[in-house]
Each structure stands twice: as C-alpha cells, then as structure tokens.
Amino acid sequence: MRIVVPIKAVPDLVEEIELTADQTGIDREFLKFVVSEWDAQALEEALLVKDASGAEVVAVGLASDPDIDQALYTAIAKGADSAVRVTGDADDSTLTGSRAALLAGYLAAEPADLVITGVQAADDLDGQLAPMLAAHLGQPHVSVVVGVEAAEGGITVRQEFAGGRVHELAVGLPAVIGLQAARQAPRYAPITRIRQAMQAGGLRVVAVEPATAGPAPTVRRMLRPEQASHAQMLTGSADDVAAAIADLLRDRGLV
C-alpha cells in the first residue's frame, strides 16, 4: 500500500503573529514555521499502519512552504520511506483550495492508495485539505479520524463525533483521510537521524500541473480579536484566593 502524507508548514502559535501593513494578510517574513500538528498526527498514523501491516509511506510538501525540506527530512528520520517536494504554479499557496489543486496534480502523476493528512490546519481559511483533495480525485474521504487500519479490500477507519461517539467505517481504496489524532503521540525524531537524512539527501522534486481550483473567498482584511471582556483577577495568597472563590460559590448556593 502506498500512503502519501501531505504536510503543511504553519506559523508557530507560540510566537506573536503580526499582520502585513495593508492588513490583508499575516506577515510571514519573520515568522517561525512548524509542521501543522494535525499533519504530524497524520504522519504518525501512517507510520503505525506501516509498522502493523507494511506500507510505503511518502511525505509530500509544497516547495512554497517555508523550511519544508527540514520537515520532510524529519519525516524520513521518523520512518517515512521517501519524501517529495512539489513545485508548480499555484494561485495562492496559502489557500487550501490552491494547495489541494496542486497536490491533486501530483497525485495524478504519482497515484497513492491512501492519502492521510491532518483534518485541518491552524491557518485554514477556505476549507480543509482532505475533502478538497478527494473531490478533485473523485475518491471517498473521511475526516475527524482517530484510527486507520489496513483491512480486507481497503481500510477500516474510526470517525469521531462530538461527545465521544465513534463510527467504525469500512472504506474502499483509493481514499483520502483527514486525521484528527493518531493512536499514539507522534514519535520523536532524534536530531542525529534528521541530520543523517539531510546528509543522505534523496529528496525528490516533482514539478506538476495543478488541477483547476474552485473559487476562493477574498480577504477583505485581517484583524486581531477585540477582547470584549477580561476576567476580574483575584489577588493575594493562595489562601486569600481560595477564600474568595469559596465565597463566590457560596453566594450561588453551590456550597
């Protein structure tokens, strides 16, 4: 089974995010980028499928993403069999719609049995990758998945709903999965192995023709949320604050 894991570089949320001067976008120049946490989960789940039933795992990134090579080599250090950097003409590679079109072009050239990617990314404005990719490819897709296993005639996935209900689905391949959480936390990639992967090289660059992306929303402006309110901060020692809280609860008849 050939599993392709598209990964996306998103701004590191630990940092302060600045807007561009005209306020229609995020100032990406001095930002730190990291692999989207859901894509890290997706890679982990793909590797778990590989560990359990043997599969070829290919990590794929877009050349326009900052520091994407580092992320791809990290995927190899974690156990991916190979990595591909996709180049091509995309209208606006910050929009998921364009990314889906480009990746659809890649998958037309190098088809996969299964695509597992993060169910969403923190900067998804115009939609999520998995369903858009599946729509271009004409393949079935399932999002908010918390487990993927190879099965007779395809895969079995577990789809999660609010409140903890889980549906187990049998899905025929080829298919696209939007992963919410892997069955275990993403494994650690020791720096030595990442460096070894970098030295060994072996990243393939593939130029593709994108599929036709659908219409995208236009950004009128970006802004910071107004803080409508802020908590009234309780001060003093732990005992003082505990007393204040106890009073608040007593007033409401909860104690």
Add this chain to the structure above:
Amino acid sequence: MSGTVLVIAEHDGKQISDGTYELLGAARSLASALGGAAEVALFGPRDLAGQLGGASVVVSVDHPALAQYLPEAYEEALLAVLAERSPRLVLMSTATPGLDLGAAAAVRWQAPLAACVTKLEVADGVVVATAQILGGKVLAELQLAGERAIAAVIGGTFPAAAGHGTGTPDVVEIAPPAGLDQLRMSLVQVTEPPGGDVDITAADLLVSVGRGIESQDNVELVQELGDALGFPLSASRPVVDAGWLPKTRQVGKSGLKVKPKAYLAFGISGAPEHLEGMRDADLIIACNTDPGAPIFDVAHYGTTIDLFDLVPALTEKLSQ
C-alpha cells in the same frame, strides 16, 4: 440571483441538534437580507421535518444509506440538493459532518468556502464571513462574492432560540441520487461513549483540569477538591488524550458542551476548541500561571496562583 440560505441539518436519528437551530436562526435573518428564504436540507428520516418549524422549506432526501450519518452518502445527497435548490448560501457546523461536507462541496459545487466562521452578515448584497484562525489569534474578514457560497460556522456563534419555530415548512422530496447505491464506504459499527460514568452536562458545577495538571498523579489532588465540593471533574482534550480522565469528561468542540452554574478551570489555557464547549457557563473561574492565557478572556474571575497551591487551599476551605 437566488437569496436562499440552506442549512444542513444534523441529527442523531431522533432529534435535530442544537447546532442546527443555531444555523437556522442565522439563516432566517441572512435570507431576509438576501431577499430569499431559509431552507433546511434533511438527510435520512423524513419525519424529523416536524422539528424544523423555523424553516420555510425542508428539502428531504431519504434512503437506507442515509439512516445513519455516512460521509459519502451525505455528500451525494447534498450535491443532489444543491443542484435542485441552487441556494445562495449554504450553512453547516464545524462538527464532524461539516468538516466532511463543506470543503468537498466547495470543490464539487464550485463555491467559495469560509471556514471557522464566528460572524456572518450581508453588506450591500455581499456575504461577509469572519473566520477565526491561528488558535483564535487572528480574525479574517472574508468576502464571499458570486452566486453561491458556503460558510462553516463554529458552534455557539448564534443563539439556538432563533432557529425554533412553530410553523409548518414545505417539505420538498428530492429523489435519492444514483450515487447512494454505489457507495465505496459503509458503516460497520457505532460505539457510544461508555455509560455509567457521570454526565458532566447535567452537573451544576464542574472542576475542570487542563495540561497544567502535568501528570496523572496530580489528578488525584484535584479529585479531592471535586469530592469536597460534591461535583465531578471534567477536562480539556490533552488530559483525555493522555488517558488521565475518560472521554466522557471531555469538554470542548470534540467533547461535550456544558453550561453549568459554575466552571472552575485549573491549568487550562483556553484554546478555542475548549472555549466552544464551556463559554456559556454562568460563572467561570480560571486558574492559570500565564496571565496571557486566552481563558481569561471568557472567565469572569481569574488568578495566576499556581494550581498546586490553590487547589489544596480551596479543598481545605471547603472542608471547614
């Protein structure tokens, strides 16, 4: 150009969800601004239309494949409805079905989609949606120009009350599309969350723990507080993912929505997915050593005292 606003209904086979009513309420006012009507797409049991009094039209597709939610089946049904009704704007939630359907429809129906919407309005005949991105740090005002658009709306954005109604909507039956007989996936099993545990949605007070609790051992410390108060513990997603508390205690977008009289949050930073599950509580008291934690934006009272000092002090005060 049509002025119809179509809401995709979510249900569990017996009951239309609260989220659907929230969207229906919004759909009614948006539709009137667009010069059209509010319609609801209902897949599966047709009799549920009786619960959608607030809609002008209920567009129904019924077929055995739609008895339970199945991504591919709902998608085929949705595309059939979109082809028939040609709405101006389609509304769905950001819960699981919304995540399956919205982006796929954007490509197959060729419409711009605004994801994670927290505000929706019509300005000069143009639909403007405000999307919340980057963990809530940035808002993007998006213009959805053209004849058709889709918006995926975060739960709790609109009031559910506005979506209820006592009217009798027209029920339009759409023939099940052929795709429903050629599905490439099937539902094997449904697992409800384990019962027998506390129902946190029914509790008047919740003592909630987040990543700041650091380890499973420390949950015991907070359990003592819960015991002293006589109310159950709940948790944010990271705590449940780590296995320190069962899934039935998870508050948030992929857990449960709670509206207790008091919500005590210990070591919870306040990521948007968590806030979605508890921001409507009557009294929110947050304890987090980071004064910049987003939880303080929704909490009524807050403190930066370390929870490992506060929890024992509070347990002691309440045991007196």
Add this chain to the structure above:
Amino acid sequence: MLVRIIVGGLIVLVGLGLAGTRLGWLARLVRSGRPAPGRLSGAPARVGAELVEVLGQRKLFKRWRSGLPHALVFWGFLILLFTIIEALGDTFISKNFAIPLIGHAAALGFIEDLFTVIVLAGLAVFTVTRLVESPQRRGRSSRFYGSHTKAAWVTLGMIALVMITLLGYRAAQVNTGDFPYGRAAFASHAVATLLHPLGTGANSVIETVLLLANVAVIMGFGVFVTYSKHLHIVMAPLNVAFSRRPRALGALGELPAAAPAQASQLELLTWKQRLDTLTCTECGRCQSVCPAWNSGQPLSPKLLIMGLRDGLMAGAAGSGEPVIDKEVLWSCTTCGACVEQCPVDIEHVDTIVHLRRQLVDAGQMEPAVQQVLQNDAGQGNSFGKSGRMRARWTRELGFTVKDARNEPVRSLWFVGDFASFDERLQVLSRSLAHILRDAGVDFGMLFDGERDDGNDVRRIGEEGLFQLLAEQNMESFRAASFDEIFTTDPHSFNTLRNEYPAFGLDKPVLHYSQLLGRLLADGSVPVEPLGMRVTYHDPCYLARHNRLTEPPRQVLAALGCELVEMPRNGLNTFCCGAGGGRIWMTGPEQAERPSENRIREAVALGVDHFVVACPKDFVMYGDAVKTTGNEDRITVIDLVQLVDRARRPAAALETV
C-alpha cells in the same frame, strides 16, 4: 621433597590452567566490546593514578573505617607476595628455601609476620562490618543489598585460611629448622612454641601438609578470584589505568561511534565499559550515596554495573530483552556521587548516558521529556516559549543591559533557561543585574541569541540535539565580543567550561559565586555583615563535577555569615534530584524525594536559612520546604539574595 613437588606441581598446574583459561575468556569478553576512544592518551596521569589510587588506595580512605583495614590488607597482600615465593620455593626447590640475597633479613621476616597478623585483624574488622551492615538487618539501606554476600564470606574465609596455613607451616619450619628467619619473625615463633611439644617428626609432617595446603588454598583462591567479584584484585589496577583522568566527572566521556540501530544494550558497551563491569567489587559505596536509590527508586549504580556484568557473563549479548530496565536508566540524576565514591574508578554516569541514547533513539522516554526535547529543537529553550521572550525579564530593570552582540563587554552573562523563564528565578536574575550594575561591572547578554546550554539535553541522551544547541550558542558567542562568561547555573557552567571548548569556546567560564567573590573582595559591593547563621548546599555540578567548593563559602564569609556545614557537604554533597533531565520527569515512584531528604538533613542542624547557588536547587528546595511542612523552620535563600540584603539592609526587597 618428592611428595611436595608432585602434589604441589599438580595443584599449581591445575590451578593455573583453570585460572588462565578463565582469564583468557574474560579478556576476549572485554576485547569484543566497541572501541573506546582516548583511553591510552596521557600516560603520565595514568601512571600517577596507579601510584596514588591503587598503591596509595586513595579513594578507599573516603570511608576510613573500612578503607584503612582494606588498605592494610591490600598492602599486606603485596608484602606477602614474598611469602608466596617462599612457599613455591619450599615446594619445588628445597625445604629450607630462602629468597636470594634478602631471604634471611630479620626485617623481611618481621614484616611478613606483621602483615600476616594485620591481615587477620583486617579480616576480623571486615567480618564485623558485614555482620553489622548486612542486608538482612538493614534492607535497602545496606550498601551490600544486592551484593553476593555468600561469595564475600567465602573470600574472607579463604584469605583467613591462607594466613592460617601460612603461619602454621612457618611455625612448623621453626621447629624443624627450615625457617629462614630469626626471632624477628615473632608470630611464626609464637605459634612454633605451641607446636613444639609435638616433636620434630610431627612438625615435619605438619610442615609439608600445611605448606601444600597453603599452596592449594592460594591456587584455589586464585581460581575462585577469576570466577567471583574478587576478580577486582586483577581488574582494578587495569581499570584505573584506563579510566578517564583526572576523573569521569564534568564533561561526559568521549562518545563511541554510532551503533547499529538494532544493537542490544550489551552490544553497545565499549571494552572499557565491559572492563568496568568486571572490576566491580560490589562494595556498594556508590549505592549508599545515590540519590535515586535513597529515594526508593529502582536505580542502584552498583546493581546496574552488576546487572551488565551478569548479562555479559550469561552471554546475553544477542538476546532481545534489555538487561537494564529503562526505569532504572531514567532514575539517574547524573550527580556523579557514584563516580566520586568508586574505589576502582568505574564510570557509571557515562554508561548510563550511553544506554539512554538508545532509549531516546527509540522514543522510550516520558512524554514530558519528549516535549522538552521538542521545545529545545523548535524554540531553543526547554520551556517551549518563544525565543524572543528569553530576555523579557530585563524589561522591569529600569535600565538597559548591554547586548554583547552589538557592543563589546567584559563579562558575558549566560543566563540559562531557568533563570530566564521561571518567574521565581527572574526575581533573582533582576537582583543580580542590579548588584552588577551598581558595582560598575561591564556586563552584557546575548538576549535571544542564547539557547539552552544543552547540558541536561546531552545527559538525557539526545546527543544530536546537544550538538545543535551548542552550535547555535557558538554562533552567538562568535558574533559577540567579551573576555569572560559567567552564569548562575552550575549546569550551564559545567558544559560551557568542559564541553564547549570542543566546539571552539576559548574564554574563561565563571560561576557567579566567583564573580561575587571578586566584587566583594575588591570592595565594588560594599556590605554590612549579616550575622546570619546559615547552612549551604553544594550544587552537584559545581562542587563534585567541577571541584568548586570554596567560592560560595568565601562569599558567605565576606557577608559575615556563620556557616554550619551540612553533614554531606563539599564533594560529598547530596543531589537535589533535578539533574539528568529528572526535573522534567515524574516516574518512577519515589518514597521520599532527594530534596526532601536534604531539607530534613538541614532542619536537623537548627539553622533558619538554607543557602543555594543554583536555580534548580532554588526551585527544588523551595518546593521541598513546603512539601515537608518546614516553612516555619527554614527558608531557602540564594547567594544573590544574601548579597542584596547585606548591601542595602534598609531597602525593601522584592519578595519571591
């Protein structure tokens, strides 16, 4: 004589054959270990160590009650080599054999007898020690817990037998006239008096019998040695010769070349590490000072080394199950107390870190530790905060600290993660900044050019990440202009001083206690004597790893403090439990945290202040005072706070 030659010959041949074969097998076991770089360099220091540590028994004397008897017995063994020559001579050459030239010297006879008596006395002391300290009596707190006590008793018994048969046959020789020495050999003559009434004939038989018995016991003991922990008499001199000089503390040992991914733990071991395991005497001194063992955790340095040895002996080299459980490996704080104590220079910490590297590679670590490594890789600090926030604590100073990347400074302050990001420690950082500025010190920082120093990352076992952090720090150092570096964190101090030179750092590195000492001595910081009665906790990475015990004491003296020493002080300081990455770990279960143990030790002294000179100690002991309920009895205070109090007694102090 014929009887002696034949019987003696057989005994010696069999003995040497068995022992030789076994030694050959052990040698192959050692040599099949992986290469250990750098073990032959620095010959003078190695020769010196042989003289001081082996001949001089230096480390044994750390505990003189067992050290002195052991030294005497060891010296006795050396002296009594003469008697072995004599015994062999008496067996194979002639009944009244004497060593050429010196064989009749009264002094030699006297010394031989003296040490025979001393050895017997020593054995008596060892016997009492083993009875008093037995694991049956004292459980885990016995240093012999887990040691092969039966083998120890056999050893004592056999040595006693050697002495007794020796004395016995020499006494018989006195009576038969074969003895080469005069009355100066007092003990032999004394026992001879007892045997005299039996007559010359009987004594002659006794002489032969006890002589052959002596040879037999010696040979038997020799074979026993090669099969037991008493092998240390052969291995220790070897091990000391090849151990790290001056000691296996401070920097970590040189890293062996990368191992194949699927190697078992035993396959990872270098020949030196294998030699270590064969050298272990099971004395348990390391176990008795280990903070992990003393807090009820599964790690005992002794049991770890013994475990590896047993694995090697069993030929478990290729099997799947790890010999040492990961819980054991993760319990270590890398404090080095074991290395400090070990009389035969075993390098426990290096081996533990070496095995940890495999755990890290396989992702077998607590999620919190993995998170710390990911934080360091992503943000360059263990807290996971944005790198730009590193120097935010300086904003409240009211003055600007120089950026050493933009303008030259004399003293570069390497602040370190904890002192930069932990709120409690930021207060101390600000105090120090004020002290330095008021003293007119030309200091600066690297601001967001600083990264985690990597000391604990390396000791967790993520070598690649350590190198990445070191390279990043070096880039900042090269971009800056300074004459010396100082830091408040002994962990940072340790790696900057001992490990960063390999990355190109060539400036002196100071601990802030040294800087404060300088400033107090030259009057830059005028102070009023505090008159406080305090105790001081030596940080492991300052005192034991880097031998810096005086500078903080000099500061305390300059501040007019009366120092009441902790029972375990200086090089014997007891770890707070935070090192080796343990500050981020929760498991395994601890009966009593090392920091709590230490606070109780301090409270018993009757002082109200516990002085620390390390940010991790400040945090760990602050918590321990609370968890042991001693908030009213003792306060943890940093050197910086003491200096602050002494220089402006009337001013309001920032409370922590």
